[in-house]
Amino acid sequence: MTHPPARSWNSQWFVPTGEQQQVLQSSAPALIISALAGTGKTTTLCMKACQLLAGVGPQGRILVLAYSRAGVTALRDRFLKLHGAVPASLEILTIEQLSEQVLKAQGDPVVKLDDPVQRRFLILQAQQALRQELARSPDPDADAVLAHDVDIDAFLAFEALAKKRQLDKQCEDHGGTLRDFCEAQDLDYGLYRLLRHYERMRVGMDHEPRFYAEGDCSFELCRQLDLLGWDEPCEPLMGRYGAVLFDELHDLDEGALTILRKLVQSHNGVFVGAGDFNQHIHEGAFSVFGGALQHMLGSLPAGTEVLRIHTTRRFGAEICAALNPLFGVEFACAAQSSDSFVHLGYDTDAHCAQQLVELHTQIVQGWGGLRADTSDKADKGAHSALNVVLRNPQDSILLEWVFGHEGVHYGCQGMGAFYLRREVALVLGLMWALDGDSAAERPLTPGIVAAAIQGLLHYGRRNARPDAVDPDVLAQGQFDDAGWSVGPGASESQQLAATLHGNAPLMQRYIVHGTLDRNAPPLADACAQAMALGPEVLADAGAFFSHALVRHIFDDAAIHGVERQACLASLEQLARLAQGMPASEFLGRLTLMATTSIAMYQAKEPVTLRLLSVEACKGREFMFVAVPFVERGRFPGPASHAEAYRERNMLYVAMTRARTALWLLESAARPVSPGPV
Ligand SMILES: Nc1ncnc2c1ncn2[C@@H]1O[C@H](COP(=O)(O)OP(=O)(O)OP(=O)(O)O)[C@@H](O)[C@H]1O
Numbered sequence: 001m002t003h004p005p006a007r008s009w010n011s012q013w014f015v016p017t018g019e020q021q022q023v024l025q026s027s028a029p030a031l032i033i034s035a036l037a038g039t040g041k042t043t044t045l046c047m048k049a050c051q052l053l054a055g056v057g058p059q060g061r062i063l064v065l066a067y068s069r070a071g072v073t074a075l076r077d078r079f080l081k082l083h084g085a086v087p088a089s090l091e092i093l094t095i096e097q098l099s100e101q102v103l104k105a106q107g108d109p110v111v112k113l114d115d116p117v118q119r120r121f122l123i124l125q126a127q128q129a130l131r132q133e134l135a136r137s138p139d140p141d142a143d144a145v146l147a148h149d150v151d152i153d154a155f156l157a158f159e160a161l162a163k164k165r166q167l168d169k170q171c172e173d174h175g176g177t178l179r180d181f182c183e184a185q186d187l188d189y190g191l192y193r194l195l196r197h198y199e200r201m202r203v204g205m206d207h208e209p210r211f212y213a214e215g216d217c218s219f220e221l222c223r224q225l226d227l228l229g230w231d232e233p234c235e236p237l238m239g240r241y242g243a244v245l246f247d248e249l250h251d252l253d254e255g256a257l258t259i260l261r262k263l264v265q266s267h268n269g270v271f272v273g274a275g276d277f278n279q280h281i282h283e284g285a286f287s288v289f290g291g292a293l294q295h296m297l298g299s300l301p302a303g304t305e306v307l308r309i310h311t312t313r314r315f316g317a318e319i320c321a322a323l324n325p326l327f328g329v330e331f332a333c334a335a336q337s338s339d340s341f342v343h344l345g346y347d348t349d350a351h352c353a354q355q356l357v358e359l360h361t362q363i364v365q366g367w368g369g370l371r372a373d374t375s376d377k378a379d380k381g382a383h384s385a386l387n388v389v390l391r392n393p394q395d396s397i398l399l400e401w402v403f404g405h406e407g408v409h410y411g412c413q414g415m416g417a418f419y420l421r422r423e424v425a426l427v428l429g430l431m432w433a434l435d436g437d438s439a440a441e442r443p444l445t446p447g448i449v450a451a452a453i454q455g456l457l458h459y460g461r462r463n464a465r466p467d468a469v470d471p472d473v474l475a476q477g478q479f480d481d482a483g484w485s486v487g488p489g490a491s492e493s494q495q496l497a498a499t500l501h502g503n504a505p506l507m508q509r510y511i512v513h514g515t516l517d518r519n520a521p522p523l524a525d526a527c528a529q530a531m532a533l534g535p536e537v538l539a540d541a542g543a544f545f546s547h548a549l550v551r552h553i554f555d556d557a558a559i560h561g562v563e564r565q566a567c568l569a570s571l572e573q574l575a576r577l578a579q580g581m582p583a584s585e586f587l588g589r590l591t592l593m594a595t596t597s598i599a600m601y602q603a604k605e606p607v608t609l610r611l612l613s614v615e616a617c618k619g620r621e622f623m624f625v626a627v628p629f630v631e632r633g634r635f636p637g638p639a640s641h642a643e644a645y646r647e648r649n650m651l652y653v654a655m656t657r658a659r660t661a662l663w664l665l666e667s668a669a670r671p672v673s674p675g676p677v
Pocket residue numbers: 013014015016017020035036037038039040041042043044276312313314618619620621656
């Protein structure tokens with residue numbers, strides 16, 4: 001296969017600006033670019049990487065890190081655009097991917113665990129093992145975490161935070177007991193005890209981790225690096241690269257900083273990092289208000305240079321003028337840029353959706369004068385798509401329904417289509433199974449059935465199976481292997497879905513008994529109880545979505561408060577949508593939407609509407625962007641004082657993605673502007 005000739009970044013298409021030249025010309029051993037959105041951080045890092053490649057010789061390698069996988073994709077795309085290809089001597093990785101490589105290079109066996117259902121099963125085993133331990137040596141302060149099955153999402157969030165922030169290290173430095181530390185830091189003591197127990201089981205007595213879930217490779221590498229002195233270089237990282245570059249520096253957490261510090265110390269050439277501290281949206285990263293830059297500088301070599309860039313190359317004067325007062329920032333734009341900012345108000349969600357439909361039509365039909373824009377901004381693919389950035393996935397339900405009925409081929413990024421989300425699919429599955437024989441004429445798609453089963457397992461606590469686990473194995477500090485091999489992994493729900501698809505009576509039996517085994521006794525939870533409802537509940541699908549028993553499933557589930565609210569909010573959206581519509585009609589329309597979408601995908605019809613989460617649009621840019629449902633308490637969402645900046649930053653990220661036109665759709669009753677947010 002022949003590759004197209006590589007283009008150089010300093011071709012006629014890209015002339016580095018004065019600010020970018022400063023970065024290219026800097027000879028500092030370490031450099032941080034602190035810049036606003038769209039000022040060319042990613043572009044400049046790519047330019048710098050190409051420049052450095054020339055200096056490291058044919059054997060040299062350069063490492064380009066991003067915090068997120070989306071960041072890695074954005075870097076790859078930029079190299080393709082600038083250079084025509086990703087140079088072979090470049091490695092573009094997340095910190096987690098780098099850590100995995102280093103562990104493997106050391107000869108550590110790295111078994112990855114990616115299946116969320118299996119993960120849940122193991123966490124519940126750890127909880128059971130902790131219960132056994134506490135039966136021997138009681139601890140009333142840990143009772144809360146033992147009373148019920150642990151809220152898995154709360155545990156996962158706590159685990160991620162504890163590992164990113166290196167809480168164990170902080171706790172050691174604190175000196176007191178774990179209980180004292182939790183009290184001082186306002187942490188959940190019960191969850192922390194469970195995490196410690198889970199970790200002991202995961203890594204074993206002789207510290208040989210039996211599996212690595214997401215984040216565990218960085219956590220392990222950090223642990224090993226912490227055994228070294230502050231200034232001591234690290235052998236496995238020694239001289240691996242001719243230079244290290246880092247995009248999305250604003251999302252760095254303590255763990256990632258430890259790895260970065262050692263990389264820089266271990267003779268890996270110059271370091272160049274770039275970040276926009278308004279774009280920090282991850283829990284666990286440094287606080288924007290906590291002197292993040294100073295903290296980072298403390299880990300980098302003396303003489304680290306800091307360069308600031310304000311001139312955005314993404315959009316022009318109109319969008320800059322809208323953003324500056326709203327976020328209290330100082331964007332400047334390049335002289336020749338042209339763009340458009342339109343501020344719309346809405347009274348109801350339906351009104352907001354209607355305005356988006358009109359916008360979409362305008363864009364698909366060629367948007368006025370902008371269609372004549374022949375500058376290099378007119379990139380193909382994204383040319384006629386409207387990109388809608390949403391803070392909350394439940395806000396996509398109405399939009400998907402409306403656009404789906406218009407026959408629009410839409411795509412979702414950072415969230416699944418609403419009917420494939422387990423909380424929604426579970427309720428659709430219940431409704432469909434209840435519908436009995438008439439449901440056979442309108443089978444749900446296999447994808448919806450599989451998601452419904454995932455929902456049953458997750459919200460109905462159907463897979464705890466505590467009696468399937470050998471307590472003696474747990475007592476030895478190990479997970480029960482037998483449970484693993486027959487564990488209810490994702491593939492089990494796929495197989496089940498194939499069996500249940502199109503067979504409503506069988507689906508009913510599975511919901512009531514939790515298994516297809518004819519001899520199994522019926523269950524008594526809300527899902528099973530729903531199967532005893534009379535046919536009258538199907539007369540109005542809207543009423544079914546707001547039925548007390550259906551709400552009860554989520555009220556009762558062992559889930560995080562934030563997830564519970566999101567599930568209940570989804571039910572409310574569905575109830576409004578389906579109000580007065582018989583269940584059979586609702587399911588029929590929905591199935592038609594789903595099958596049409598599959599057919600359009602198979603026919604490779606272009607996507608003309610993209611619904612994106614804030615996380616999914618980070619680091620990317622599009623010609624046309626709409627940010628709807630902007631409303632105090634919704635987007636930005638409600639947050640404690642300490643977390644409010646993350647909500648503000650999410651709106652900032654959403655509103656800085658457009659190159660040609662940005663539409664802000666803001667609630668008339670609860671506006672956010674004029675700001676600052
Ligand atoms: N020297 C330049 N000349 C012309 N266009 C440029 C130049 N530098 C960057 N751009 C363009 O500006 C836009 C923004 O660049 P880039 O995505 O690198 O910014 P960023 O700061 O990384 O953005 P974000 O903050 O969203 O991550 C891109 O379309 C890029 O092609």
